[in-house]
Structure formats: structure tokens, C-alpha cells
């Protein structure tokens with residue numbers, strides 16, 4: 001498990017025993033470092049070791065596919081209730097942010113990633129996040145690996161072909177289990193909603209995941225005029 005080493009606006013993600021050369025000096029991380037400890041570079045600059053939390057992982061893990069935004073991760077967790085002891089089928093792994101967030105709640109996650117290089121990076125990311133015991137990243141197209149599983153408590157899908165998995169959701173989910181599908185395009189969301197209804201899933205809801213930051217300055221207060229307007233649509237459905 002890695003830590004975040006922080007000095008003013010500098011942040012470095014480093015594992016125990018790692019060595020980093022910076023313009024502030026060489027930082028050698030002791031193998032028994034613990035959170036809250038101060039480690040000095042050979043030039044005397046102090047870095048504080050911080051335990052990694054999900055927003056740190058979002059900012060510092062090696063990225064492949066666009067990682068799910070923390071607010072959308074929050075919606076998936078809040079709307080599916082994924083929790084300790086649950087088994088989740090996830091695809092595609094991408095950077096692994098969603099899989100890692102679910103594992104950090106105590107869930108067991110089986111995640112498929114079709115791109116072998118992405119899958120390897122995601123495995124390294126689960127190691128950095130300290131959840132290798134609860135996330136298994138398998139290389140492969142999830143739609144070709146839907147047979148032979150014990151039922152899952154949740155399906156979390158962040159792929160363009162999610163509808164092909166939703167078609168099989170009645171067999172893949174435990175009674176009352178949730179499916180959550182994240183899609184950047186409304187056409188994919190519509191296909192997922194129609195498929196979910198066709199196969200008899202219930203409580204089918206789709207929403208755009210909008211969030212507006214606020215600006216507070218001397219002139220007044222208003223929603224920010226900067227930043228991303230749209231990230232995606234989240235569809236939730238449930239096995240009866």
C-alpha cells in the first residue's frame with residue numbers, strides 16, 4: 001500500500017522503500033513508514049505521509065480509460081448500496097477507480113478489462129490502493145465471460161456494450177441485486193433502459209449526473225462558469 005507524501009502544493013505517491021529524486025532533494029521512504037509521519041529529503045524538506053483516500057487515488061493513479069469521477073462513484077455506491085460482503089461484477093476496469101472504491105467499502109469485485117495493457121495497469125493500481133485481496137482484474141471481453149458465475153449482488157458497467165450484459169442480468173444477479181450502467185451517450189442509455197425493461201428488471205431509472213460547483217467571490221455567489229458540463233448518464237435497474 002502506497003502513501004501520499006505532501007509538502008505544500010507538492011504531492012507524490014510513493015510506496016514504503018521507494019526513493020524519489022526531486023528538486024527539493026532525495027526522498028527515501030522508510031520501509032516501516034506510517035501515516036502522519038514526517039520524512040525529510042536529504043536537503044531537509046519535510047514531507048508528511050498521508051493515507052491514500054479515494055480522491056487521492058483519482059488524482060494520482062496511472063490512468064488508462066477515463067476514470068469515473070468521484071461524484072459518479074458516489075452515485076453508484078449510494079444507488080446500489082454496494083457494501084461489505086457483496087460480490088460485484090464490474091466492466092471495463094479501465095483505471096480501476098470504481099472497482100477500487102467498491103473494494104474499499106469491503107465488497108469483492110471481479111472486474112473485466114478487454115485491453116491487456118490496461119488490465120495490467122489496473123492490477124498495479126489495485127496494489128497501490130491496497131485492495132488486491134478484494135479486486136480480481138481479468139483480461140477479456142466481459143460479454144464473452146458471463147457464464148459459470150455464482151450470482152452477484154451488483155453489476156457495474158462502464159462500457160459501450162453494457163446492454164449485452166444487461167440482457168443476461170436476470171441470471172447474473174441475486175434477487176434484489178442492482179445493475180448500474182454508466183454511459184457518456186444518451187443513445188447507449190436508452191438501449192440499456194429498453195433492454196433492462198425487456199428482460200424484466202424493475203425500478204429502471206436513468207439520470208444525467210450533473211453537478212455544478214459554486215463560485216463565492218467579492219461580487220457575489222453563483223454556479224461556476226468553468227469546468228465540465230456533462231460527464232454521463234447513470235442507469236440503475238434491479239432484479240425483482
Ligand SMILES: C[S@@+](CC[C@H](N)C(=O)[O-])C[C@H]1O[C@@H](n2cnc3c(N)ncnc32)[C@H](O)[C@@H]1O
Pocket residue numbers: 064065066067068091092093094095096097098099112113114115118140141142143158159160161
Ligand atoms: C471508461 S473506462 C472504465 C473506467 C472505470 N470505470 C474506472 O472507474 O476507472 C472503459 C473501459 O472499458 C474497457 N472495455 C470496453 N468494452 C469492454 C468489454 N466488453 N469488456 C471489458 N472491458 C471493456 C475499455 O478498454 C476501457 O478501459
